[in-house]
Amino acid sequence: MKKSLFALAALSSFAANTYAQSSVTLYGVVDAGITFNNNSSGHQEYRQSAGSMQGNRFGLRGTEDLGGGLKALFVLENGFAIESGKLGQGGSEFGRQAFVGLSSDKYGKLTLGRQYDSVVDMVGPLASGSQWAGYVGAHPGDLDNLNNRNRVNNAIKYTSPNYAGLTFTGLYSLGGIAGDYSRNQIFSAGAGYANGPLTLGVGYLNVRDPNYSFFGNNPDGRTATNSTSSNNLRTDGKLSPIYGGYASASTQQVVSAGGAYTFGAATLGATYSNVQFKNLGAVGGTGLNPSNFVGTATFNNAEVNFRYQLTPMLLAGIAYHYTHGPSMPNGSGAKYHQINAGTDYFLSKRTDVYLLAAWQRASGYDSTNTPAVASINGVSPSKTQNQVVTSVGIRHKF
Secondary structure, three states: OOOHHHHHHHHHHHHHHHHHHHEEEEEEEEEEEEEEEEEEEEEEEEEEEEOOOOOEEEEEEEEEEEOOOOOEEEEEEEEOOOOOOOOOOOHHHOOEEEEEEEEEEEEEEEEEEEEOOOOHHHHHHHHHOOOOOOOOOOOOOHHOOOOOOOEEEEEEEEOOOOOOOOOEEEEEOOOOOOOOOOOOEEEEEEEEEEOOOOOEEEEEEEEHHHHHHOOOOOOOOOOOOOOOOOOOOOOOEEEEEOOOHOOOEEEEEEEEEEEEEEEHHHEEEEEEEEEEEEEOOOOOOOOOOOOOOOOEEEEEEEEEEEEEEEOEEEEEEEEEEEEEOOEOOOEEEEEEEEEEEEEEEEEHHHHEEEEEEEEEEEEEEEEOOOOOOOOOOOEEEEEOOEEEEEEEEEEEOO
């Protein structure tokens, strides 16, 4: 009897120690507000907005200590529309992130699943849209993915340890096409440095057959030939005028860099990205190349942003970015000038209220080979060269 009690006590102690070395955390963001668009396809529009500042989500993250500095980890993160409760990311149950892997303080982290690319990880946080300007503050159509519009399926990702402020990462996505390993594949690499007031980041992204592997990798298959919903190539069921006309490209390539410097309560930052849609006409499909484009379509985007912490609870920011598209048969390439402004007041560590505004002016000819119209990210394009969008909302983190 005494031996049995001793064994039970030992087993209970072992189980308690094992449990103490593992953890699972439920977390999320709930963000809702009201958005005004002064020109939504020619009409003024007021609507309830979801995730203007930060995408709505809930997730589970867990770790298990395997000993010797090695840990197992997982993340399952769902996105949803707060105004209707429906799934985000085109109907994906865990459309924001879903991966499992191993991590080591000495050797870094290796993960497999649906994940973020290196441009998102290393340069995205330096753009105003990812800080205080919300999705309307992203670059037109989020063409460089700095605002994390698209995730990568079937991804194998490595993230290094922190070496005195320096980290680097690499990602490879298996195409999954029998007989052609290069089709639909995605690879990405980047590096970041953060030490004291200085933060720097660089990123590279190469996507094969982007219309299907990148823009259409959600359950509803959102591609340029599908009018059921919106994404980078589409806006409210119609081809995005910014670069929807390049859906036939065999490759999308993004090269980006950014930096920020903090002095006192102020932070000054900048980003640059070069986006190329290569080998136009290579990917077949109804409606993918209505203008019969060939060659490469190149965009250049530059942003400068400024943030000031007015009080410990209140910050304000302003940013300007400029996007220049490729020359078109009908005339000069599209140019987009945009100014973002925003304020964010923290009621507590977890809850804040915000006011955002974005103004955009377009000129030249866009990817549809017609006069460019303003098209602020995440809302319906304007009927004219100008567009103004404002949003007021509340966000709670848990």
